[in-house]
Amino acid sequence: MSKTQLFDLDGKIAFVSGASRGIGEAIAHLLAQQGAHVIVSSRKLDGCQQVADAIIAAGGKATAIACHIGEMEQIGQVFAGIREQFGRLDILVNNAATNPQFCNVLDTDLGAFQKTVDVNIRGYFFMSVEAGKLMRENGGGSIINVASINGVSPGIFQGIYSVTKAAVINMTKVFAKECAPFGIRCNALLPGLTDTKFASALVKNDAILNTALQQIPLKRVADPKEMAGAVLYLASDASSYTTGVALNVDGGFLS
Numbered sequence: 001m002s003k004t005q006l007f008d009l010d011g012k013i014a015f016v017s018g019a020s021r022g023i024g025e026a027i028a029h030l031l032a033q034q035g036a037h038v039i040v041s042s043r044k045l046d047g048c049q050q051v052a053d054a055i056i057a058a059g060g061k062a063t064a065i066a067c068h069i070g071e072m073e074q075i076g077q078v079f080a081g082i083r084e085q086f087g088r089l090d091i092l093v094n095n096a097a098t099n100p101q102f103c104n105v106l107d108t109d110l111g112a113f114q115k116t117v118d119v120n121i122r123g124y125f126f127m128s129v130e131a132g133k134l135m136r137e138n139g140g141g142s143i144i145n146v147a148s149i150n151g152v153s154p155g156i157f158q159g160i161y162s163v164t165k166a167a168v169i170n171m172t173k174v175f176a177k178e179c180a181p182f183g184i185r186c187n188a189l190l191p192g193l194t195d196t197k198f199a200s201a202l203v204k205n206d207a208i209l210n211t212a213l214q215q216i217p218l219k220r221v222a223d224p225k226e227m228a229g230a231v232l233y234l235a236s237d238a239s240s241y242t243t244g245v246a247l248n249v250d251g252g253f254l255s
């Protein structure tokens with residue numbers, strides 16, 4: 001009996017935003033391990049190049065490209081470059097997000113509000129539009145939006161961030177419905193508390209961490225690698241009949 005080929009990504013081109021560290025880095029490594037050529041992206045090219053070099057050193061295929069997803073011109077330029085260099089895109093992982101202000105919702109700063117919306121909603125939306133156009137030309141693809149459990153159950157003092165993550169879950173359903181005729185699937189991953197720089201204020205504070213752990217049935221935070229398997233499932237043929245789904249990977253938090 002031969003092993004399943006359902007999770008193979010040989011010949012696929014995958015773009016992962018926010019891949020210089022944390023959850024995005026873990027996703028980039030696993031997609032490359034399964035055969036994809038991974039475009040490793042974030043605002044700073046140096047960090048992306050280090051991840052791309054590590055993938056190549058391990059025998060995989062990767063290219064580093066800088067892109068601030070809150071800047072519309074950069075999104076346009078990056079996709080023009082992908083079209084020229086690769087001529088296709090099979091997998092988009094919208095993972096880079098921002099959460100600049102922890103505060104009571106009544107103290108929300110307009111600048112922080114605008115930045116969060118520009119990156120987490122407008123960025124995810126137009127990255128998906130550009131990727132979707134390329135995928136439509138080539139017969140299909142898979143878009144995976146890294147949302148958050150906060151999109152279902154808002155995190156305390158994470159008001160506008162939680163609002164944007166709820167929007168990402170809805171956006172996932174919009175793209176799933178309207179892009180299905182083009183062979184494009186779109187699904188969301190909802191990570192729970194994961195040990196990254198992004199969550200360090202929560203994970204490194206014993207009092208906050210202990211309170212959080214009481215609400216997590218598995219009684220621990222996730223390692224970034226524990227998010228990557230779910231993304232591989234959503235990126236690959238293993239999930240060929242799955243679209244519009246919001247997949248919780250949260251140690252049971254939302255159960």
Ligand SMILES: NC(=O)c1ccc[n+]([C@@H]2O[C@H](COP(=O)([O-])OP(=O)(O)OC[C@H]3O[C@@H](n4cnc5c(N)ncnc54)[C@H](OP(=O)(O)O)[C@@H]3O)[C@@H](O)[C@H]2O)c1
Pocket residue numbers: 017018019020021022023024041042043044045047067068069070095096097098119146147148149190191192193194195196197198199
């Ligand atoms: N960690 C958690 O507990 C947790 C829980 C739920 C959901 N999430 C979600 O998981 C995703 C990844 O978070 P993480 O914890 O892995 O964060 P992280 O370790 O802080 O990594 C964030 C990544 O995004 C990049 N980035 C930040 N702003 C960007 C922008 N405007 N444009 C392009 N790239 C940008 C960063 O690199 P540069 O600085 O070079 O741009 C970095 O590569 C986010 O969508 C987050 O909301 C995380």
